[in-house]
Amino acid sequence: MFMELRHLRYFIAVSYSLSFTRAAALVHVTQSTLSHQIAQLEDELGVKLFLRLGRTVSLTAEGQTFLVRAQESLATLDEGIRALHPQTLESSAVVRIGTTPSLASNLLAQATVRMLRSMVVSRVIIQEGSPEDMCSFLRRDELDLVLAYPPVENHGLSTEELLDEEVMLVVGRNHPLANRRRIRLVDLHNMDLVLPTQRFSARDKIDGFLAVAKTTPRIVAELDNLTGTLELVDLLGAVALLPASVTLAGDRWRRIPIECTFARRTITLYRKTGGSMNPPLMTAIEAIRGASKEVLRSS
DSSP states (O other): OOOOHHHHHHHHHHHHHSOHHHHHHHHTSOHHHHHHHHHHHHHHHTSOOEEEETTEEEEOHHHHHHHHHHHHHHHHHHHHHHHHOHHHHHHHTEEEEEEOHHHHTTHHHHHHHHHHHTTSOOEEEEEEOOHHHHHHHHHTTSOSEEEEOSOOOOTTEEEEEEEEEEEEEEEETTSTTTTOSOBOGGGGTTOEEEEOOTTSHHHHHHHHHHHHHTOOOEEEEEOSOHHHHHHHHHHHOOEEEEETTSOOOTTSEEEEOBSOTTOEEEEEEEEETTOOOOHHHHHHHHHHHHHHHHHHHHO
């Protein structure tokens, strides 16, 4: 048997997924076909590339070495394609991701670093907007992936829940609540509050939190920009309700847990059902999964 290009792509898919089930879905073959192709590759190379313990898959030392060479081989092949069709390859190595503003600050920043370090993705384009708008772009193939909080109309889209995170109160360091270890939503009664606009599903969620708590803060500003929200929290002495994954740079703000179990949101990855999967897109998905785990560990 001669090694074929598909063997390298299948091998890379399993290497990033560390799951034959997920890798098979990414490359659109059955799991048995994928396992057979990997076994053929291992037979030809005369080494084991993966350790399989139940459902757990990990790269062997030989597999780690071969992964580097496999990526180099595909990169060399891509260079050849670029010489013949420069625009085609350039666009194929770009990953376009839609997200909501709060998600772009931390999770996607970490995921982007992972993508670019893989040397499979040459450029990442991140577009912010409402979940509904982003998913519409995804259906029209104007985006490759979307990270958002449900509920979102997911007709024609595949979903994967990544991270269940807490909604927390963010205040300036000199705010009267800044030294509280925990707060209740009822404590926000008559306080100045900065919220996202009504076009974001997050607003419905927050309005629901406040209604359940039977509290009525003063809504002093509505905007769909994370940086602007944090600036107003600092300058106006207002408060905001933001996901725990939002990065607070410097010491101008304080993050306070809320005493209510319903104040949680699930970060969800959306992609077009049946859409084509190439190595950059597979790399992006695994990078987002890895960054989600890192955020969870650090929270």
